[in-house]
Amino acid sequence: MSRVYNFSAGPAVLPEPVLKQAAEEMLDYQGTGMSVMEMSHRSKPFQSIIDTAEADLRDLLAIPENYKVLFVQGGATTQFAAIPMNLMKAEGGVADYIVSGSWSKKAFKEAKMYGTANCLASSEDETFSYVPDVDAIKVSPDADYLYICQNETIYGTTYHKLPETGDVPLVSDVSSMFLSEPMDVSKYGVIYGGVQKNVGPAGLAIVIVREDLVREDVLPFTPTLLRWKTMADAGSLYNTPACYTIYICGLVFKWLKEQGGLEGIGKRNHEKAALLYDFLDQSKLFKGTARKEDRSIMNVPFITGDADLDAKFIAEAGENNIANIKGHRSVGGMRASIYNAMPVEGVQYLVDFMAKFEKENA
Amino acid sequence: MSRVYNFSAGPAVLPEPVLKQAAEEMLDYQGTGMSVMEMSHRSKPFQSIIDTAEADLRDLLAIPENYKVLFVQGGATTQFAAIPMNLMKAEGGVADYIVSGSWSKKAFKEAKMYGTANCLASSEDETFSYVPDVDAIKVSPDADYLYICQNETIYGTTYHKLPETGDVPLVSDVSSMFLSEPMDVSKYGVIYGGVQKNVGPAGLAIVIVREDLVREDVLPFTPTLLRWKTMADAGSLYNTPACYTIYICGLVFKWLKEQGGLEGIGKRNHEKAALLYDFLDQSKLFKGTARKEDRSIMNVPFITGDADLDAKFIAEAGENNIANIKGHRSVGGMRASIYNAMPVEGVQYLVDFMAKFEKENA
Numbered sequence: 227m228s229r230v231y232n233f234s235a236g237p238a239v240l241p242e243p244v245l246k247q248a249a250e251e252m253l254d255y256q257g258t259g260m261s262v263m264e265m266s267h268r269s270k271p272f273q274s275i276i277d278t279a280e281a282d283l284r285d286l287l288a289i290p291e292n293y294k295v296l297f298v299q300g301g302a303t304t305q306f307a308a309i310p311m312n313l314m315k316a317e318g319g320v321a322d323y324i325v326s327g328s329w330s331k332k333a334f335k336e337a338k339m340y341g342t343a344n345c346l347a348s349s350e351d352e353t354f355s356y357v358p359d360v361d362a363i364k365v366s367p368d369a370d371y372l373y374i375c376q377n378e379t380i381y382g383t384t385y386h387k388l389p390e391t392g393d394v395p396l397v398s399d400v401s402s403m404f405l406s407e408p409m410d411v412s413k414y415g416v417i418y419g420g421v422q423k424n425v426g427p428a429g430l431a432i433v434i435v436r437e438d439l440v441r442e443d444v445l446p447f448t449p450t451l452l453r454w455k456t457m458a459d460a461g462s463l464y465n466t467p468a469c470y471t472i473y474i475c476g477l478v479f480k481w482l483k484e485q486g487g488l489e490g491i492g493k494r495n496h497e498k499a500a501l502l503y504d505f506l507d508q509s510k511l512f513k514g515t516a517r518k519e520d521r522s523i524m525n526v527p528f529i530t531g532d533a534d535l536d537a538k539f540i541a542e543a544g545e546n547n548i549a550n551i552k553g554h555r556s557v558g559g560m561r562a563s564i565y566n567a568m569p570v571e572g573v574q575y576l577v578d579f580m581a582k583f584e585k586e587n588a
Numbered sequence: 589m590s591r592v593y594n595f596s597a598g599p600a601v602l603p604e605p606v607l608k609q610a611a612e613e614m615l616d617y618q619g620t621g622m623s624v625m626e627m628s629h630r631s632k633p634f635q636s637i638i639d640t641a642e643a644d645l646r647d648l649l650a651i652p653e654n655y656k657v658l659f660v661q662g663g664a665t666t667q668f669a670a671i672p673m674n675l676m677k678a679e680g681g682v683a684d685y686i687v688s689g690s691w692s693k694k695a696f697k698e699a700k701m702y703g704t705a706n707c708l709a710s711s712e713d714e715t716f717s718y719v720p721d722v723d724a725i726k727v728s729p730d731a732d733y734l735y736i737c738q739n740e741t742i743y744g745t746t747y748h749k750l751p752e753t754g755d756v757p758l759v760s761d762v763s764s765m766f767l768s769e770p771m772d773v774s775k776y777g778v779i780y781g782g783v784q785k786n787v788g789p790a791g792l793a794i795v796i797v798r799e800d801l802v803r804e805d806v807l808p809f810t811p812t813l814l815r816w817k818t819m820a821d822a823g824s825l826y827n828t829p830a831c832y833t834i835y836i837c838g839l840v841f842k843w844l845k846e847q848g849g850l851e852g853i854g855k856r857n858h859e860k861a862a863l864l865y866d867f868l869d870q871s872k873l874f875k876g877t878a879r880k881e882d883r884s885i886m887n888v889p890f891i892t893g894d895a896d897l898d899a900k901f902i903a904e905a906g907e908n909n910i911a912n913i914k915g916h917r918s919v920g921g922m923r924a925s926i927y928n929a930m931p932v933e934g935v936q937y938l939v940d941f942m943a944k945f946e947k948e949n950a
Contacts, residue, residue, distance in 0.1 A: 228616065229615065229621050229622065230620070230621030232621070232622050232626055234626065234627070234628040234631075235628070236628070237627055237628060237831055238628075239622070239626050240623065240625055240626050242615065245614050245623050245625070246614075246615065248614060249611045249614035249615065250611075252607050252608075252610060252611035253591065253608065253611065254590070254591060258592070258911075259590055259591050259592030259909070260591065260592060260594050260601070261602065263599060263602055263607070263789035264596065264599055264601050265596070265599055266596040266597070266598070266599060266600075267599060267790065268917070269596075269912065299661040299662045299663065299666070299791060299830075300661045300662045300666070300813055301813070301828055302827075303812065303813050303826070304661070304662070304811060304813050304814075306811075306812070307813070308811075311811075336812060339808070339809055339811075420828060422828050422831075426625075427625035427830075427831065427832045428625075428629065428828045428830055428831045428832070429791045429829070429830030429832070430791070445809070446701070447701055447702065447807070447809050449668075449669030449670075449673075449698070449811075449814070450665065450668070450669065450698060451662055451663070451665050451666050451669070452666075452669075452811070464665070465663045465664075465665040466598065466599065466663055466782060466784050466790045467790065467791070468661075468789075468791030468830065468833070469599055469789065469791070470791070470832070471791055471830070471832070474625070547621070549620075549621065555630070
C-alpha cells in the first residue's frame with residue numbers, strides 16, 4: 227500500500243488512523259458481531275455512536291446549550307433550499323446574501339424561489355478573488371437572515387471579519403473550513419456545512435442552529451425531512467440517517483481532540499498555509515490568485531499564468547504522488563486544499579516539488 | 589472476530605465478502621493511493637465506480653433504456669415529498685394512494701401537502717396485516733400517479749399482484765424488497781427505495797424513473813436537488829453524492845451477480861422464507877402475524893401471543909447470537925428480516941433455536 231498526498235477539495239484526505247480503525251472494525255464493531263453499516267439506527271450501539279459524535283462536536287466547537295446539532299442528508303445544496311424554507315416569513319420572506327463565490331451564488335439563486343433575496347454585495351466583478359467589504363454592508367431592516375459562505379472553496383477566500391447583523395441572524399456555510407480552527411458559535415444563527423471536506427466522507431451535512439430558529443411555522447410546502455424541527459425533535463433520527471458516515475465523523479472528532487482540539491489543529495493549519503503562501507509570494511513562476519487579505523488557510527488556488535505550463539505541472543505532480551492538484555473546472559489553474567488531515571510533510575513535499583519545477587522551467 | 593446472525597430490518601446484514609473487500613481497500617483503492625472516502629467525485633476512479641454501479645444495477649433488474657437511474661440522498665422519506673413535487677400537476681395535482689402500512693401512510697400524509705391525495709384502500713382496520721384487494725381498486729381518472737409501498741417492512745406484507753393503473757403511472761416504494769427477486773420494471777412509472785435494507789449502508793436512495801416522468805415543470809418551489817431532472821441531467825453528480833455508500837452498493841451488485849443475479853438470489857430467498865414460514869405454520873407456540881397470501885419473503889413478523897414470553901424469547905435469542913429479532917416498536921413481538929445477505933444457515937439456526945425454545949416453554 228502506498229498513499230499519495232491528496233490535495234482534493236472534497237471529498238478529501240482523511241486522517242490515516244481513522245481509516246485504519248474503520249478498516250479494523252469493519253466486520254465487528256467493538257464486539258457487537260456486526261459492522262456499523264449493518265447496525266439498526268435504533269440500536270444501543272448506534273445511539274451511543276451518534277450521541278458521542280454530537281458530544282465531541284459540541285466540545286470541539288464549544289457549542290452553546292441553546293444550539294441544536296442536526297445530522298442531515300443532501301449536502302449543503304439541500305440546505306440552500308432548507309434555509310429559506312425554515313427561516314423566511316410565510317408572508318413575504320426577505321433574505322440578504324453576500325455573494326463571494328460560486329457556492330454563495332448558488333445559495334442566493336435557490337433562495338429566490340422562496341421569497342425576496344437581496345444581493346448586498348458581490349465580488350464576481352473580479353472572479354470572486356476577494357471578499358466584499360463587510361463594513362460597507364447594510365442589512366435590510368426586514369431581513370429574515372443574512373447569508374454568507376464563509377470560505378469559498380473554489381476561489382480560496384475566507385472572511386477574516388464577520389458582517390455586523392444586529393438582530394438579524396447570520397447564516398454561514400462553513401463546508402470547506404469546518405473545524406479548521408476555533409470559531410465563536412454564538413455570533414451565528416446557523417452554521418452549517420457538508421462534511422466531505424474537513425470532517426468525513428460525503429453524504430452528510432451538519433446544521434448547528436440556534437433554538438429560536440428551529441421553528442414550527444416554516445414555509446407550508448417544506449418537506450418533513452427538510453424541517454429542522456423534525457430533525458431536532460428526533461435527535462436526527464426521524465428516519466434512517468447516514469449511520470456509517472456519522473460513525474466516521476465521530477472518529478474524526480476523536481482524532482481532532484488528540485490533535486489538541488481546534489486550537490491545536492488551527493495552529494498547524496496556519497503553519498501549513500504559511501508554508502505554501504510564503505513560497506508563492508517569493509516565487510517568480512507561481513502566483514496565488516486570491517487577494518492576500520482574504521486568503522483561506524484551507525484552499526490555496528494558484529497559477530503560472532500559462533495554461534500549458536499549468537497542465538505540465540499538474541501532469542508531473544500526478545506522476546510524483548501529488549493527487550488532485552488541478553483547479554476547479556470553472557477557473558482552471560491549480561488548487562491545493564490543505565485540510566486538517568493533510569500533514570505538514572505533505573505541504574512541504576508540495577512546496578519542494580514546486581521549487582524544483584520552477585527551477586526546471588525557469 | 590465473531591459475527592452474529594443479524595435479523596435487523598435495516599440497516600441490515602451485508603454480504604461478508606463485501607465488507608472484507610471494503611476493509612482491504614480502505615486505505616488504498618486499487619492503487620489510487622487513497623480511500624474511496626477521500627476521492628473527488630469528479631475524479632476518473634469515482635466516475636468509474638458510479639458508472640459500473642449503475643450498469644450492474646441495470647443488468648440485475650433488466651432496466652429498460654427509457655428509465656433513468658438516480659442515486660439520491662435523504663432516504664425514501666425525502667422521496668415522500670419529492671414524488672408529489674415531481675409528478676403532481678401544478679394546477680390541482682391529484683394522486684391515489686393505497687395505504688397498506690406505516691410507510692405508505694407516511695407517504696400519503698406527505699402528499700397531502702402538495703395537492704389532492706386520495707386513499708383508495710387501507711388495511712389499517714386489521715393492523716396492516718394484509719394487502720388491500722387490488723382488483724377492487726378504481727384509479728381516479730385524473731390521477732397523476734398511483735402510489736404503493738410494495739413490501740411493508742413492519743407488518744411483513746407484500747403485493748403478490750400489482751394494481752391495474754392503465755395510463756396512470758404506478759409509483760412503488762420497494763425499499764425492503766429491493767433486488768430480492770426479479771421484477772418487471774416496465775410495469776412501473778417509478779420504482780424507488782432506500783438502500784439500507786437490502787442493498788447497502790444507510791444514506792442513499794435509488795430512484796428508477798421512466799424518462800417521460802422526469803419533468804421540467806415540477807411544482808415551482810421544489811428544491812433543485814429534489815428535482816429528478818437535476819439529478820438525471822447530471823448523472824447523479826449535481827452535487828457531491830454519498831460516494832462511499834455508492835461504492836458499497838456497487839460491491840453488493842457484483843456480489844449479487846455472483847449469486848446468479850436476481851433469479852439466483854430470489855430462489856434462495858424463497859427457500860429461506862419457506863423454512864421459516866413452514867416452521868411457524870406447524871408451531872404451537874409461535875404464530876406469523878401477516879395474512880398468508882400476502883406474506884413477505886423479506887420481513888417475517890411473529891408472536892407467541894404472550895408479551896412476557898416474547899420478551900423472554902428476544903432476550904435468550906440475544907444471548908445466542910441472534911441479533912435484532914425484536915419487532916418494530918409500534919407493533920411489538922418479533923420480526924426476522926431475512927434479506928439477501930442472510931445466509932440459509934442463519935434462518936436454519938433461528939428455526940432450530942425457536943424449536944428449542946418452544947420445547948422448553950411448552
